[in-house]
Amino acid sequence: MVLEYLKQEFEQEVGNTRKLLQAVPAKDIDYKPSDLSWTMGELAQHIATIYYWYVGTLTQNEYDLAADRLERGDVRDIEATKDLFERNVLAAREALNALTEEALGQEWTMKFGDRVLLGPLPRGIVTRGFLFNHIYHHRGEMIVYLRATGNKVPGLYGPTYEDSKG
Structure with a gap:
């Protein structure tokens, strides 16, 4: 039963993530709010990359990030x-459905090589906390980036402030 709820949430939130990434304008790809922050392009790519981690999380009992070789492309190319x-979502969906x-x-x-980064924990806790909540956290950051650069924020859970000013 829990798994069915996770699958439904995954599908709903993939749509929300897609809307948010589609709102990222190429003209602001280098924006970052501080010297310690990622650029908008780096943040967008990180959000897309989290979906890649679903496969390792859902199909392996020990996931070594150091062993992963994901070709991400240029962070300046939205x-x-x-x-x-989109590629990562397809693989994530397949892993979740299995x-x-x-x-x-x-x-x-x-792990990252010999260093343990997280766990051991039940996979269900990791799915919720590391995968789902991690994406939501970074999407919140992206909303701040979009607002700070004067871009429209898409409604993820209903109308946004910009929608009410129509």
Whole structure:
């Protein structure tokens, strides 16, 4: 039952993420709010990359980020980032659809080489916290970037401020 809810949420939120990435304008791709922040292009690419992590999280008990070789493309090319997102969503959906309720309870660990970054934790907790919530966090940042640069923020859960000023 939990798995079915996760699948439904995944599909709904993929649409919201797509709307947000489509709102990223090429003209502001180098914007960043501070020297410590990512550029808008780097943030967009990170959001697209999180969907790639679904496969390692949902199909492996130990996921080593150091062993991953994802070709991301140029962070200054928003079209390449949107293509990356779409490819990663297809793979993520496939991994999520192959998952079982039993697998949600299995222990999972994220590593970078020999260093443990996260876990061991039940895969279901990791799916919610590391995958789903991680995307939502960075989407919130992207909304701030869009507003700071004077761009329209798409409605993800209803009308936005800009929509009410029509």
